[in-house]
Amino acid sequence: MNVVSLVLQAGLRDLSRNRWIVAYTLSFLGIAEGLFWFGGTGPQVLLSLLNLVLLVLPLVALVFGTIHVYASREFVELLLAQPVPRRELFAGLYLGLALPLAGAFLVGAGIPFIVHARDGATLGGVAALLGAGVGLSLAFAAVATWIALFTDDRLKGVGLALGAWLASAVIYDGLVLGAAAAFGNYPLERPLLGLMLANPVDVARVLVLTQLDVSALMGYTGALFERTFGTALGTGIAAAALVTWCVIPLGLAGRRFLRRDF
C-alpha cells in the first residue's frame, strides 16, 4: 500500500471514532429525519436542509478542520520523520480530514432520503444537495488546512477560520446585494455572476436550487445565473466552480506543506 492510502486509512479510523464527527452525523440524521417526521415532503426537506448545509457545513469544516490540523501537528512531525515524501503525506492527511467530514454529511443527510424515497424528492435534487455538501466539505477542509499551515498561532488560525466562515456564509451575499443596489444604474450582470462564482457557498446554493426549480429562493445572483446559463449549463458551471474551489485552496495548502519548516 502506498503512503497516501496508509495515512488516509489512519485518518479515517481516527475521525470515524471522533465524538464530534459522530455527533455531526447524528445531527444531520436527526434533523433530516425530524423534518420528514413532522410532515415535510421531499422537496420541502431538501430546501430546509439546504439552508442548514449552507450555514453549518462550512462552519464545521473550517473550525473542526483547523483545530484538527493543529492537534495533529506533532503526529505529522513524527510521520515526516519517516522516509516518506511530503507530497504523498500531505495528500493522505488532507483526504484523512476531508473524506470523514464529507462522509459524515453523506451518511447523516443521505439515509433519511433513502428511507423516505417515496416522499417526492427528485433524484436530481437529492444528488445536487449531497453533491453540494460534499463539495463544500472538501473545499472548506482545504481552506482549513491552508489556514492551519499558514499560521502557527492556533488562536489566530481559529479566528481566521471563523472569519472565513462569516465572510462566505453570512457577509458575502449582503455585500453583493449592497453593491447591486448601489450600482443599480450600471450593467452589473456579468460582474455579479463573477462574484457569485467567487463564493463557494453561493455556488453550492445555486447548484442545488437550479435542480429544484425554485428561482424565487435563489437570490439575485442565483436568478441571474439561471437566466443567463439555463439549468443544464448552469449546473455544469456551478459544479466546475465548486471543484475549482476545492482545487485552489488545496493547491495553496499543499504548496505551503511542501515548503514550510515544522
Place this chain on the structure above:
Amino acid sequence: MITLDTIRKRFGALDVLQDVSLAVRTGAVTALVGPNGSGKTTLIKIVLGLTRADHGTLHVDGQPADDAGAYRRAIGYMPQAAHFPANLRVGDVLDLVTQLRPGEAVDDELARAYDMDGIRDKFVGTLSGGTRQKVNAVVAFMFRPSLLILDEPTAGLDPLSANVLKEKIRAVRREGRSVLITSHIMTELETLADDVAFLCDGRLRFAGPVAELLSHTGGRSLEDAIAGLMRSDRAGRRAAVGTAEPVPVLPWLSPEPTGVA
C-alpha cells in the same frame, strides 16, 4: 555516521543556528545539550528534514540529505512527547509506522519488553502519559536504523521502564549504531553518552568526548561541567558587552570544536 557542516538557520531576525559543524560518531552515543532556546530542537529538526537549513550540508551514512527523504530510512526518531491520534488503537499506530517503512528489519525487543501485545487494542487516548511514551519509544526503536534521535526519551517513564530504555540505548551502541540524545537530566546522560555537543545561542561551544569536557572544565560530573560551561558563557557575554574588545574568558574553548568533521 552523521555529519553536519556549517549549518545556519535564521527565523526572522533571530539566528537560531550559526555555522554549526558536528559529527556524530558511528557506534557512539552523543548528548546534545544546551540551555533552553539554544537551538537543539532546530538542529534535530534539520537532521530529520522537518526544517530546512539556510546554509550548510548534512550527510547521513555518507548519503546527502535531500527533500525526497530516502535518507531518513537510516534514522529512527523519538520525539519528546507522543501525540498520536487519540482514536487510533496502539496496534493501528504500530502497524502504520511498520507499513510506512516496508522491507526494513523489525526489532521487536523493546515492544516485547514493554508488552505492546497487551495494549495493542487499547485506544491511544485512554493510555497514561507514561504508556504513551512507551509506545513512542517502541515506534523509534522498531527498526534497526543506523542513527537514533531521542528527544528527552525517559521523560514520563517510571524508573523500571526508563532503565529498560537506557539498556536498549546501550545495546544499540554495542551493535555499532549511533544515538543522538537530548535530555536535561545530566546524570542520565553521564551514564549513557560517549560524546557531548554543547550548543549555546545557536553556536556549538564544545563537541567532543565526555572525558575531555570533564578535564577541560575540571568538573566532577557532566552536570557540573555543563553548568560551568553555561556560567562561563554568560560571563563571557557580559564581559564582551562591557569592554571594547571581547575578553577571552573562555580560553580553553577552542574556536573550532573538537570532533567537528
